[in-house]
Amino acid sequence: MGQEPYRYQTVEKHILAMMEQGALALGDRLPSLRKMSSNLGVSLSTVNQAYVELERKGVVEARPRSGFFICRHSMRLPRTEISPSSMDSPRPVTRIGLIQTVLEAVGRDDTVPLGVNAPDPSLLPLAELSRITTTVVRENPKRALQYTPIPGDPELVHQIAFRSMEHGIPVAPDDPIITTGCMEALNFALRSVCRPGDTVLIQSPTYYCFLQLLETLGLRAIEVPSDPENGVSPDDLHHVLTTFDIAACILSPNFNNPDSSLTPDRAKREIVSMLAQRHIPLVEDDVSTDLHFTQKRPDTYKQYDKEGLVLLCSSFSKTLAPGYRVGWLLPGRFRQKVLEIKATTNVSTSAPSQIAIAEYLRQGRMTRHLKRLRSAMEKQMDTMQLHLERHFPSGTRVTHPSGGGVLWLELPHCIDSVELFFQARAHSIGIAPGAIFSTQDKFSNYIRLSCGSPWSEQLDNGVRTLGTMAHALTE
Amino acid sequence: MGQEPYRYQTVEKHILAMMEQGALALGDRLPSLRKMSSNLGVSLSTVNQAYVELERKGVVEARPRSGFFICRHSMRLPRTEISPSSMDSPRPVTRIGLIQTVLEAVGRDDTVPLGVNAPDPSLLPLAELSRITTTVVRENPKRALQYTPIPGDPELVHQIAFRSMEHGIPVAPDDPIITTGCMEALNFALRSVCRPGDTVLIQSPTYYCFLQLLETLGLRAIEVPSDPENGVSPDDLHHVLTTFDIAACILSPNFNNPDSSLTPDRAKREIVSMLAQRHIPLVEDDVSTDLHFTQKRPDTYKQYDKEGLVLLCSSFSKTLAPGYRVGWLLPGRFRQKVLEIKATTNVSTSAPSQIAIAEYLRQGRMTRHLKRLRSAMEKQMDTMQLHLERHFPSGTRVTHPSGGGVLWLELPHCIDSVELFFQARAHSIGIAPGAIFSTQDKFSNYIRLSCGSPWSEQLDNGVRTLGTMAHALTE
Incomplete structure (x- = not known):
């Protein structure tokens, strides 16, 4: 990996944007290296690297002594747009059977890894x-063999507090509570603020494990639309809050899984203030924010939290060490309750995992690693999009995320993605069918694909096979 | 440690038993080495080792050319007897504040370790x-960095299944589900078989974390007496089952924390069959059985389980590696539900912890380690009893366990053990006050002392100081 992992990608993106806008069409010649170099103020070699990369991806072809030419019709599938759904009444959650089947792929090596949202080990240090x-x-x-204190290994607690402060989150050095992954943080957070039978506001679509969690805890869900481009709208939220009795919300500030939506910072501020007025706790799933492809890290809800009502949940599972099972919770005013729940769940988190990650952070290695990981994830997502366009039936639309690790595909309406899931599974290809991301049936023709692995022959074959299956299902 | 860690202790025990029965009194001369050696069929050096050990403990003194003489009045405090309590109606659990205060000592190095039930690191490999x-x-x-499958690392799952089979537990190689410690296994088990508002039958006294767990889950408790000598009586259980609507039971088969009671194997069989007739699940806390001082490992309830209604919970926290947070659950017929709950709690357990313990077991190291640990624990408990007799006010009674790691002390009635707890804490001495082991008030003059650490000046001072405080509270 070069000294400047972002620069040639900027050039690449520039070309792709020109194509999307119609400024470059099939058969067109790319600007010369020299011209592009001077236009964008980057070195010749950077432009060359970008062109070669585009050639590798099959977007352009080099013709001897003539330059690079666009050899593909369009760059990406069109963006998906989700029509504003009727905000239904709260409903019990009953997806657990199908979700269980999808989850069986966790930790399995024999499956094409498009189903599970986790970075490939080759991207991890x-x-x-x-x-x-x-x-x-x-x-x-x-120290490795003994219980750590219930809130967590003190060094790790401090390291996480420092990182949170760097991100502009108001937190004291002893605030974080270590958990066995982000899922556990969410579980503790929700159990701290809800009682069985309560109604919880969620984004739609939302991470299926949240639905499973609500079902396990006997909670009901009310869904507000999550728009791939604009995230959650404060107006929609306001409508639900004034209509139903809401005990808590679960929201993903950035790169919501599966639609990768990012709620604008202004909307986040408005939402936090609206909830504070009503004393409604907000459980924030911040697990994807570190995977931003943008220059600036997008804000979290917690950054606007003045009342201690936001419980921020995160982990190292999507960025550093899934198997270490280390996450954390910034519990706001619910600290005591969270500690009670932790004490009766598993008392403390694995000590070797905690002290190893504490030392990794202490040595200042995380920042550089994240920079590389983001660059790799962006590249993988880009490549995946190009291949989807090649293999999937027309009428397919896809998200264009600015971070995270998943793509959300809207397939032609006639395709039942649960059927596609089972067909894919029979070919050892893992995907996540849209139905598991909502209590409603509006995503029956959607799938989520993970982009956690570098492009490979296995992925290439997997995506091609999936595309063939999708084509067959349209007939 | 010698080749035969048990033999000299057998001799020691023999002497102590003679003292308890009055066959040896203050000032009496111990039988000669030769006579004792021939009586008990052990070597001269074994008898000598036992006598020297008793001298070290201050029980006997050596007089030149005369032999060993008893120099202490009595050996141990009398056994505690708990009067059969009225089996009250089910009640909500509300001890969580005090328990939280006791739990604050977990993972702290600056406290005399009489409060937390965990083996001292020096006893661990x-x-x-x-x-x-x-x-x-x-x-x-x-493998260390990636998620393991939800049920656990396959090698560890198999190793635990094999060990269970060796203990006579009917289990298939893939049955165990790995958890983040035994507490998590109990949490999952209870959530699999109960709904908020349900009534759960528990032993009285019981491990305070169970009460905290019931409180957190919104469950009610009904207590049946646990007798230090005879454990849970099937008759008492029958009475409760026919009087109240019981959703599940939590029982410790052996060395119940805190009274170290062992329910006889015959009673276990009867209890399992009684519960099976009524289709009532039994959550079994088997965390202490490996610490038996007896030749034979006492049975578990699970061994008598024909219907898959027993959920056996255990861990390596009391025997091998508390900080690794690895436990397991034999879920019987509730496997699917347990996996659902695990998937929404923390998905999987720390991979480095799991694969390390799997390898430790695979190399066959556990059996030898346990033999040493048991021998050390028995010695520590013995020493502790002798020192209690020296320092605690008359009227104090104590359990004489045949395994486990804690002693349960009945203090004179006028002593409020919560008061003693706070006084001890002010001197950095950790103890567990009786009140936290029941929803009723009958143990207000009891304390639990952990025997997890080899005898030391710190412990010596701690027990002496505690005794002085107890004396003062009787005035």
């Missing part, structure tokens, strides 16, 4: 973290 | 497990 783990366990066998 | 951990993480960085 395996050797570095493994070396740090062995060192801290060897040097502190006693 | 720190170096061995640390070496295995570093090796498996170094050799399998990818």
